[in-house]
Amino acid sequence: MNPQSLPDRDPDALRRATLLLAGMLVLWPLLVVSQFRPAALFEPGNLAAMGHFLKGFLPPEVSVGFLGLLVKAMLETLAIATAGVTLALLVAAPLAFAMTHSLSVSRIGPGPGRLRGEVLRGAVRLLLVVLRGIPELVWALVFVRALGLGPAAGVLALAITYGGMLGKVYAEILESGDTRPARALRQKRRSPPRSGRVAALLYGLVPGAVQELVSYTIYRWECAIRASVVMGFVGAGGLGQLMDQAMKMLNGGEAATILIVFLLLVLLADAISAWLRRQLA
Amino acid sequence: MQNDEAKALQLCFSCVITLVIAAAVVIASFAYLPLGPGRLFSREAGGEMLEFFLSFFPPDLSAGHVRKTAWAAVETLAVSAVGTLLAAVGGLLLCLPASGRYGWAPRALARGLLNLLRSVPELVWAALMVLAAGLGPFAGVLALGLHTTGVLGRLFAEALENTPKEPAAALLGVGASPALAFVYGTLPGVAPQLLAYTLYRWEMNIRMAAILGFVGAGGLGQMLYYELSLFHQAQAATVIGAMLLLSVAVDAASAVARRGLARAYA
Numbered sequence: 001m002n003p004q005s006l007p008d009r010d011p012d013a014l015r016r017a018t019l020l021l022a023g024m025l026v027l028w029p030l031l032v033v034s035q036f037r038p039a040a041l042f043e044p045g046n047l048a049a050m051g052h053f054l055k056g057f058l059p060p061e062v063s064v065g066f067l068g069l070l071v072k073a074m075l076e077t078l079a080i081a082t083a084g085v086t087l088a089l090l091v092a093a094p095l096a097f098a099m100t101h102s103l104s105v106s107r108i109g110p111g112p113g114r115l116r117g118e119v120l121r122g123a124v125r126l127l128l129v130v131l132r133g134i135p136e137l138v139w140a141l142v143f144v145r146a147l148g149l150g151p152a153a154g155v156l157a158l159a160i161t162y163g164g165m166l167g168k169v170y171a172e173i174l175e176s177g178d179t180r181p182a183r184a185l186r187q188k189r190r191s192p193p194r195s196g197r198v199a200a201l202l203y204g205l206v207p208g209a210v211q212e213l214v215s216y217t218i219y220r221w222e223c224a225i226r227a228s229v230v231m232g233f234v235g236a237g238g239l240g241q242l243m244d245q246a247m248k249m250l251n252g253g254e255a256a257t258i259l260i261v262f263l264l265l266v267l268l269a270d271a272i273s274a275w276l277r278r279q280l281a
Numbered sequence: 282m283q284n285d286e287a288k289a290l291q292l293c294f295s296c297v298i299t300l301v302i303a304a305a306v307v308i309a310s311f312a313y314l315p316l317g318p319g320r321l322f323s324r325e326a327g328g329e330m331l332e333f334f335l336s337f338f339p340p341d342l343s344a345g346h347v348r349k350t351a352w353a354a355v356e357t358l359a360v361s362a363v364g365t366l367l368a369a370v371g372g373l374l375l376c377l378p379a380s381g382r383y384g385w386a387p388r389a390l391a392r393g394l395l396n397l398l399r400s401v402p403e404l405v406w407a408a409l410m411v412l413a414a415g416l417g418p419f420a421g422v423l424a425l426g427l428h429t430t431g432v433l434g435r436l437f438a439e440a441l442e443n444t445p446k447e448p449a450a451a452l453l454g455v456g457a458s459p460a461l462a463f464v465y466g467t468l469p470g471v472a473p474q475l476l477a478y479t480l481y482r483w484e485m486n487i488r489m490a491a492i493l494g495f496v497g498a499g500g501l502g503q504m505l506y507y508e509l510s511l512f513h514q515a516q517a518a519t520v521i522g523a524m525l526l527l528s529v530a531v532d533a534a535s536a537v538a539r540r541g542l543a544r545a546y547a
Contacts, residue, residue: 027366033359034418035499041414050413079310086307133528134521137404137492138505142517145509146333151314230404234495247408263400 049250056252066254069242070261077238077265080151080231081224084158089217091131091163096170099124100205102179103186103197124167131164140231154228154236162220169216174201177208215277222273229262239265333514340518350504350523357500357527360418361490364425365483371426372433373475379438391434398431403489408496418499425486425493436478440471484535491524501527 040046097103099121136157143153182204186197206213232240239262246254377383379391407424414420449466453459457466494502501524508517 027363030359030362033356034363034422036363036422037414037419040419043415046413046415053412075313079313082307082310083314083316086310129529130525133525133532135488135492135524135528137495138521138524141495141506141509142521145512146330152316155314155316226402230402233404233408243405244408247412250412259401259405266400 053247053250053252053255056250057256059253060256060260061251061253062257066257070239070257073237073239073242074261074265076151077225077228077232077240080154080158080228080236080238081221084155084228085162085217085221085224087155087159088162088166088220091159092166092170095124095128095163095167096174097197097201099128099167099171100174100201102175102182102205103200128164128167131160132162132168133164134161136161136227137231137234140236141234144235149235149237149241151237154231154238157231157236158224158227162224166217166220170213173209173212173216174205177205177212179205181205181208211280215280218273218276222269225269226266229265336514337518337521339515340522341513341515342519346516346519350501350519353501353504353520354523354527356418357490357494357502358487360421360493360498360500361425361483361486364422364490365429365479365486367422367426368429368433368482369475369479371430372437375430375434376437376441379434380441382441392438395431395434395438398427399435400431401428403428403493404496407493407498411497416497416499421490421493421498421500424498425490429482429486433478433482437471437475440474440478441467444470480535480538484531487531488528491527 101121139157139160140153143156147153147156182200185200185204228236228238229240229243232238232242233244235241235244239258243255243258243262246258375391375395378387379395381388403424406427407421410420410423410427414423444467446467448470449462452462452466490500490502492502494500494504495506497503501520505517505520505524508514508520
């Protein structure tokens with residue numbers, strides 16, 4: 001090919017160079033603040049600690065006593081996730097019910113209940129923001145201080161954060177479907193008389209949305225399993241607490257086994273959740 | 282008609298079974314955990330909880346503490362940004378073999394590595410990195426970088442696999458080197474998507490960076506852990522408030538950015 005037919009210089013070079021320079025200028029303080037120092041990885045003290053820990057990974061610990069402990073922790077993790085999501089459901093359902101716009105009569109126009117309705121919905125929205133805006137790990141840490149080490153903190157933390165998330169998403173799902181049946185049920189008319197909010201929810205909105213609601217709940221259960229393992233690191237029971245202990249004692253063999261079990265558990269939860277959701281579809 | 286009714290009955294039978302199993306699992310979970318309704322929901326426990334929560338109020342808003350919290354929030358932002366950038370670079374490097382450019386063996390190897398990186402949670406990586414790099418925000422950067430590399434590498438590889446091959450093939454055809462063909466033929470097509478994935482992960486990583494500190498990886502999390510360990514509830518409340526603010530701000534910023542993007546593409 002004739003090289004003359006191609007431009008010998010990048011026509012966009014100036015813009016690219018400017019962008020790169022600007023990027024570097026922004027990046028520099030970030031690197032300083034985050035104490036970016038790859039050399040730290042190769043300091044003899046750190047190398048020794050990590051090397052000792054990693055050497056312990058092989059062989060993974062498989063003594064019967066430890067495996068028994070592991071199975072118990074695994075069941076605990078599953079139970080925390082299930083109980084947490086169940087409680088979250090109890091938190092979320094009434095909040096979503098209160099927030100769903102199409103169930104409200106006052107939304108139509110100025111009327112006696114309008115201001116009260118708007119204030120209530122605003123308050124519920126704010127409450128949901130607070131509930132899910134604070135990560136479950138923070139709630140878990142706080143509850144561990146209040147209730148002591150153990151699964152109770154994890155269950156409550158999940159109930160609060162996931163309650164907030166489920167509440168928001170439930171309301172969104174209910175609103176995004178066909179709201180005409182619910183609105184018709186809530187309309188004022190002589191006969192049959194106007195339906196109540198609960199009836200309008202159950203007969204007008206839920207039938208169209210139930211599949212999506214259940215599917216999302218199952219997906220959240222899957223997330224809750226991962227979250228409950230992580231919450232163990234602040235003392236909320238289950239596999240995470242076991243892993244935290246193994247890491248603090250620099251017991252590589254135990255850490256390796258727990259890690260493998262954790263990965264298997266996540267895979268299993270993935271599969272169960274995918275299967276359940278396929279059944280629904 | 283008859284058939285439909287029979288079908289409906291059958292369906293209901295299976296959904297009843299599913300419901301019963303679900304209820305059994307839930308009951309078993311509550312029974313297995315040493316919760317005890319008396320422990321959580323009795324009046325005494327409720328009173329204690331209430332007292333504990335009230336001890337967080339009012340939050341400590343003295344200038345010195347607020348300044349410290351703000352600095353920790355800046356540190357958290359820096360950790361999330363550098364970690365995500367590191368992951369974008371790592372993901373870009375690993376997505377080339379993972380998209381099958383060099384044959385099936387490197388593809389399988391790269392995918393396996395990405396899966397491993399992705400399935401270990403950030404907090405576990407952080408605990409490991411605190412061992413490897415010492416306490417401080419750098420461990421958080423590495424932890425976010427490793428986990429997010431796994432996520433982004435896979436997303437990048439899928440984007441590369443789905444992008445049209447003709448532009449790069451045309452450049453190769455006129456004698457460009459493979460590297461140039463990639464940079465000028467393939468990259469411009471996928472770049473917006475790669476950028477969108479990276480920004481989305483950055484948003485998640487800001488939230489994550491705030492809590493990685495619990496295992497000693499700097500930022501707001503480390504501060505909160507420290508204050509709570511000393512039973513400084515008022516100071517801890519300020520840090521929790523900062524986390525909440527950060528999360529809301531990120532939500533709002535991402536909503537605005539998304540609306541802007543939607544308009545740009547419309």
